[in-house]
Amino acid sequence: MPRSLGSPSPRRRPCSAGRRPACTACKHPDPSFSRRLPVSDNFLDRREIGRTGLVTGRIGIGSTFDASTAVIESAFDRGVNYLYWGTVRQPDFAKAIRNLSKQHRDELILTIQSYSSDPGTIEAEVEEALASGGIENVDFLLLGNHAEPPHAGYYEVFEKMRDKGTVRFLSLSSHNRPMLPTLLEAHAKGETPIDILMLRYNPVHRGAEKDVFPYVPEAGGPFITTYTSTRWGHLVDPAKMPEGEVPVSGRDCYRYALSHPAVDMVTAGPANAAQMDQALEALEKGPLDADERERLERIGAYLYSQYAPQYPDQGDAEDVAAGIAKGQE
Template identity: 40%
Template sequence: MSASWSPVRLGKSDLEVVPLGIASGYDLPGREVERAFERGVDFFYWGTARRPDFGAAVRRLALKNRERMKIVIQSYARSGDSIGSSLDKALAKLGLGYADMLLLGWWNLPPHDAILDAAADLVRRGRARKVMVSCHHRPTFPRLARDPRIDALMIRYNAAHPGAEKDVFPHLSEPRPGIVTYTTTSWGQLLDRALVPPGERVPTATDCYRFALSNPNVNACWAGAKNASELDAALAALDAGPMSEDELAWMRRVGVAVRDATGKATRVVGMNFADRVINLVSGFGFRATSDLPRE
């Protein structure tokens, strides 16, 4: 593969990946997963929705190519005791001995020490190599970034939701964690002609991936391809390379219009009801970051 982006190091982690990965939840056929690997993609996300054909392809590829693959396994476990069993079940399904990254899913507030200590123990025992945390609440990310047990962060970032540029990226202390982004097309809204201003070109998925990867704070992003043509659009982003300043300005104009048309706030100042329910399940009660004592 003649990618314009070379493999990148994921922040604190010593893992190197081609900066565009493939997620499991969108019904991408297994043969296309294998084709992505043949084109050089080495970053795979076994996440919330675990499609059997995707998993079977990862399993086949890993038989001969495990050291070339970087596999992220997500766990929503809410107790230290259950994280290990959650990871082991996923590893068994994929026929793997370890995960390159254990992703602790949907922690709007920093996970309890028992959670992070359990994850760190799995790393010590070789069941995972690194730990990543996903979050839906931008003010929490700088706190997560300071924890030495966390190697990488997963955050929503796209042209319609660029708030991380103000709320997250400038506030990450050294050593910086790896940053992996998702929802790159804003659920397809950035591709919708009806939401794009007259006279502006409608972005393609390729444009959306290039926009995210052109930010120097972003190490990699996930592609949610569901068929061969959508995978081609993702792979084209690797070949095309970073956007020019004119292209970035165009994407930002479109992003503002899409955000305005869909009623999305530029800056998140609080959590929605679903996020607070997740915090309740996670043992924090019905609270947001602003409810916690200042450090």
């Protein structure tokens, strides 16, 4: 796994020291720079992203739930530098990116997602998004919701955009957990340029513990980021709790994912300052203890059996058939 790179204060601005010149052959920094320091349980430690030389905090922010510009800018002041202009490209999020980029572009890690099933449309889609957002380039193109490894056409369009300076690196999200070890193996063999894998993981959806995490190498693998930490708010909803249980805090939902040694970063989707605070408090609080983890997993197992996911993961079919998981109606 990527190594930690120091322990800044939660209010310290991100450091850009991780940006290193790329080698001409592969466009990645010299691998001898990477993973020299031990992984730490201190959630305030920063981590290096794959082979990129980029360094990030352990909470990133997605744009879907429309946190205000001020919330995003304040989070940057508190150490968040990974901004994912993703599923819903909210204008306030774009404004925050523009404002921060004026003085801090080298400290930001910007990602734009494409769900396109036709790689021939991706370049125009990304250029339109950049123009609408008022920014010139991003660090990562994220291929969204891929159930199979990308075919050569996706890599070709990425390389074209990379060579033009539109994007620098490649990432991928998937709801097909059993497919992801194939990409991990391809990464180990140098057969894919993907440097971030993004997948669902929370106390309800724990399938990655079986299907993905055992295949993540201790060093040299892709950066692993997770999302849907609150399970669309179910874990923090009093109405959905089993009898006798109080809701989980948003803070502890983030701590749950970050406590797994295979997880490098959690992408949060705050709608307001209070929700952003919950995510950042997770960094200060640190890993769950055994009792906290047991409680979250007990509640998670209940929710898994009672409430179907908004979007199912491939890999859950056996649990649905066994009655452990609630399937789609």
